[in-house]
Amino acid sequence: MRRSVFIDGAAGTTGLEIRERLAGRAEIELVTLPDDRRKDPAARRAALNDADFVVLCLPDDAARESVALIDNPRTRVIDASTAHRTAERWCYGFPELEPSQGALIEGAARVSNPGCYPTGFLALVRPLVRAGIVPADWALSVHAVSGYSGGGRQMIEEFEGDTVPTAWRGYALALAHKHVAEMQRHARLEHPPLFLPSVARTYRGMVVEVPLPLHALPRRPSIDTCRDALAAAYDGSEIIRVAADDRATVEVEEDAGTDRVTLRVVGNAARGHAVLIATLDNLGKGAAGAAVQNLNVMAGFATTAGLVL
Numbered sequence: 001m002r003r004s005v006f007i008d009g010a011a012g013t014t015g016l017e018i019r020e021r022l023a024g025r026a027e028i029e030l031v032t033l034p035d036d037r038r039k040d041p042a043a044r045r046a047a048l049n050d051a052d053f054v055v056l057c058l059p060d061d062a063a064r065e066s067v068a069l070i071d072n073p074r075t076r077v078i079d080a081s082t083a084h085r086t087a088e089r090w091c092y093g094f095p096e097l098e099p100s101q102g103a104l105i106e107g108a109a110r111v112s113n114p115g116c117y118p119t120g121f122l123a124l125v126r127p128l129v130r131a132g133i134v135p136a137d138w139a140l141s142v143h144a145v146s147g148y149s150g151g152g153r154q155m156i157e158e159f160e161g162d163t164v165p166t167a168w169r170g171y172a173l174a175l176a177h178k179h180v181a182e183m184q185r186h187a188r189l190e191h192p193p194l195f196l197p198s199v200a201r202t203y204r205g206m207v208v209e210v211p212l213p214l215h216a217l218p219r220r221p222s223i224d225t226c227r228d229a230l231a232a233a234y235d236g237s238e239i240i241r242v243a244a245d246d247r248a249t250v251e252v253e254e255d256a257g258t259d260r261v262t263l264r265v266v267g268n269a270a271r272g273h274a275v276l277i278a279t280l281d282n283l284g285k286g287a288a289g290a291a292v293q294n295l296n297v298m299a300g301f302a303t304t305a306g307l308v309l
């Protein structure tokens, strides 16, 4: 059956990416507002209530406003913003999180798209917590680097302006980034992870790293034990893959331009040191790719339709 999809925020970085992925799909009637009406609440209210599905690609406050404008029980929502990722009554839109998560998303009226950094972090950590390899009360830290499109239009303008600001910038040094609560909740951790993000002078791409002192973990797992647990968790997934290569290097562009996530467990067995590494595209599985995947699941389309794998 053909379904109508309204993208609210279709002129922004994430909205444009979703638009490109949905354009030309026969099963989808794509609705966007003309430029002079895209912020007009009356036009948005009408489009929001007419559509079978809406995808919100807006700042958090505007996303909350859009949800409040929906006054019918039929329209189903995918929110790409941070606004509802830890909210009650919203389904977390990460189909690979648990074997049952896809069915929950399929039946949900309100789905929150995961954040880009949490996507990498959760893909690495949730299966290890579930398997008891990482205790729920473990003190985890996570370092990450993102392409500058992660900061939306304003950061793109900053990095593409006449004066190049920097090659690499660490930020959120007060250790209170907006993604910490989302990471803690959906990894089922007792403590917030210590999270240090950074941005590099490349448009898109992401690396998320979680150091693990294997020798200090209660079960003293091996590198292979961690890798095998991840491989079992994503067995059969076309989107999340576990690499078994012995790479000595990793680059931020590894999965840029795709909707894939690649997971690695690297380390020094003699020292009992390991690092979990996820590479993805902040605009792919970190945003637009995940929104399209969630739409596919909710509408009953082929799960990976329109994705770049």
Ligand SMILES: NC(=O)C1=CN([C@@H]2O[C@H](COP(=O)(O)OP(=O)(O)OC[C@H]3O[C@@H](n4cnc5c(N)ncnc54)[C@H](OP(=O)(O)O)[C@@H]3O)[C@@H](O)[C@H]2O)C=CC1
Pocket (backbone or CB within 6 Å): 008, 009, 010, 011, 012, 013, 014, 015, 038, 039, 040, 056, 057, 058, 059, 060, 062, 080, 081, 082, 114, 115, 116, 149, 150, 151, 152, 153, 154, 282, 283, 286, 287
């Ligand atoms: N970029 C990324 O990698 C990721 C982004 N996200 C999330 O997706 C959402 C969109 O981010 P992103 O695309 O990067 O941001 P952008 O700033 O590139 O785009 C946001 C869009 O929303 C429009 N907008 C702002 N306020 C309103 C309003 N009241 N009514 C209608 N439109 C409005 C903006 O218009 P104008 O520019 O004219 O103000 C702009 O077109 C955010 O919540 C972000 O957190 C999620 C994952 C990754």
Ligand SMILES: CC(=O)N[C@@H](CCC(=O)OP(=O)(O)O)C(=O)O
Pocket (backbone or CB within 6 Å): 080, 081, 082, 114, 115, 116, 117, 146, 147, 148, 149, 150, 151, 155, 197, 198, 199, 282, 286, 287
């Ligand atoms: C480089 C950069 O600034 N990144 C953004 C996160 C982008 C993102 O994906 O976060 P949401 O999904 O929550 O919008 C930041 O750290 O705020």
